[in-house]
Amino acid sequence: MRAVTKDLSDTYPRAIVHVDGDAFFASCEVAKNPTLRGKPVVVGGLRGIAVALTYEAKARGVVRGMPVFQIKKLCPEVVILPGNYEFYDQIAQRMYAIVRRYTSEVEEYSIDECFAELYDADPEMIVRSIQADLMAELGVSFSVGLATTKVLAKVASKFKKPKGLVCIPQGAEAQYLTDVSVGKVWGIGPATAQKLNRAGVRTALEFAALPEWRVREGFAKPHVDLWRELNGEPVFAVHSGKQGMQKSIAATRTFRPPTKDKALVFAYLVKNIEEACRRARAHGLEARHLFFFLKSQEFQYRRFEATLVRHTSATSAVVAAARPLFERAFSTDVLYRATGVTLSGVQPKIGQSALFGDIDAERENLVFETVDQVGRQFGAHTLFLAPSLEVRKGVTEKPHFTLPYLGEVR
Numbered sequence: 001m002r003a004v005t006k007d008l009s010d011t012y013p014r015a016i017v018h019v020d021g022d023a024f025f026a027s028c029e030v031a032k033n034p035t036l037r038g039k040p041v042v043v044g045g046l047r048g049i050a051v052a053l054t055y056e057a058k059a060r061g062v063v064r065g066m067p068v069f070q071i072k073k074l075c076p077e078v079v080i081l082p083g084n085y086e087f088y089d090q091i092a093q094r095m096y097a098i099v100r101r102y103t104s105e106v107e108e109y110s111i112d113e114c115f116a117e118l119y120d121a122d123p124e125m126i127v128r129s130i131q132a133d134l135m136a137e138l139g140v141s142f143s144v145g146l147a148t149t150k151v152l153a154k155v156a157s158k159f160k161k162p163k164g165l166v167c168i169p170q171g172a173e174a175q176y177l178t179d180v181s182v183g184k185v186w187g188i189g190p191a192t193a194q195k196l197n198r199a200g201v202r203t204a205l206e207f208a209a210l211p212e213w214r215v216r217e218g219f220a221k222p223h224v225d226l227w228r229e230l231n232g233e234p235v236f237a238v239h240s241g242k243q244g245m246q247k248s249i250a251a252t253r254t255f256r257p258p259t260k261d262k263a264l265v266f267a268y269l270v271k272n273i274e275e276a277c278r279r280a281r282a283h284g285l286e287a288r289h290l291f292f293f294l295k296s297q298e299f300q301y302r303r304f305e306a307t308l309v310r311h312t313s314a315t316s317a318v319v320a321a322a323r324p325l326f327e328r329a330f331s332t333d334v335l336y337r338a339t340g341v342t343l344s345g346v347q348p349k350i351g352q353s354a355l356f357g358d359i360d361a362e363r364e365n366l367v368f369e370t371v372d373q374v375g376r377q378f379g380a381h382t383l384f385l386a387p388s389l390e391v392r393k394g395v396t397e398k399p400h401f402t403l404p405y406l407g408e409v410r
């Protein structure tokens with residue numbers, strides 16, 4: 001008998017996988033408590049709006065962002081849960097680890113997504129195996145896309161949710177792009193989608209079919225890159241964690257006198273976060289992990305670590321991740337003398353920016369672009385988050401504006 005070996009190097013000159021959790025936070029809750037299976041479940045009780053929901057809740061008309069009172073009216077049998085982000089992150093870490101069994105090139109893109117590059121002869125078989133492992137070991141379903149570029153892999157994973165497994169070999173792109181509206185393509189924001197629609201370009205396929213000169217003339221470089229990726233030309237690399245983890249940005253501050261004032265200690269922490277994020281943005285970087293410490297008068301350190309819900313340089317997102325840890329860690333009978341922050345898992349913003357298709361992230365990015373612009377004009381830290389006002393009382397003479405506290409943990 002002759003062994004049959006398949007060589008798919010023609011169909012996948014590069015094999016990029018995108019793994020994406022289906023209704024991830026809600027699926028994690030169901031995995032933890034199987035009695036919830038088949039029920040409409042909504043996560044987000046603490047914020048008062050639906051942050052995530054099961055497909056059963058979706059089928060009853062619940063949508064993301066819907067206020068809880070409205071959900072209860074619409075669907076009285078709904079189960080509303082507060083959200084357990086540490087647990088979701090544990091599942092995410094296990095998800096990354098499972099994908100790493102198949103390749104070392106894994107990019108932890110967000111709490112429920114990763115990209116990976118495969119080097120096997122039969123990548124289609126590998127992605128089936130990855131998906132089966134995820135389901136069997138985590139009890140959470142993931143949609144998996146395989147294609148020749150990151151943007152196409154994103155199209156593939158989204159194509160048939162939930163539990164989708166879609167492979168787009170080289171040459172088969174058109175049939176997958178024809179029904180995708182151009183605004184749904186990773187990286188195309190609402191403004192660009194509108195501009196394209198006005199020019200008569202409605203689908204991803206119509207965008208991909210534009211002649212290159214038209215794209216280059218009418219659009220900025222990131223959109224030219226997207227166009228190339230849609231046409232199967234790899235532009236964006238898979239950034240495996242290791243290279244990212246080497247880089248970090250730290251900001252530390254000792255305060256005098258030492259203090260027991262909780263609001264003040266938190267304000268110092270927020271000020272460090274503001275400083276670290278400002279530097280990250282100045283270098284065009286985004287971080288995935290946050291470490292911070294509180295140091296007592298007796299030089300005892302308590303260290304904390306949080307994985308951010310996505311790569312970000314938005315101060316508000318980082319503060320939101322730090323706040324619950326701080327709340328738990330702070331003790332009223334300790335005299336604190338310093339706090340410090342390190343952002344790690346730092347990567348260049350171009351090519352992986354979470355502004356791709358994420359409205360919250362786009363809004364945050366915009367806010368902090370403005371903060372930086374004002375800072376350049378009127379001095380750094382002219383605009384800052386309300387919690388750090390505490391350390392600025394009497395420190396700053398020039399007029400300043402505070403931003404509302406943006407967002408809780410997502």
Ligand SMILES: [Mg+2]
Nearest residue numbers: 020021022112
């Ligand atoms: Mg998802």
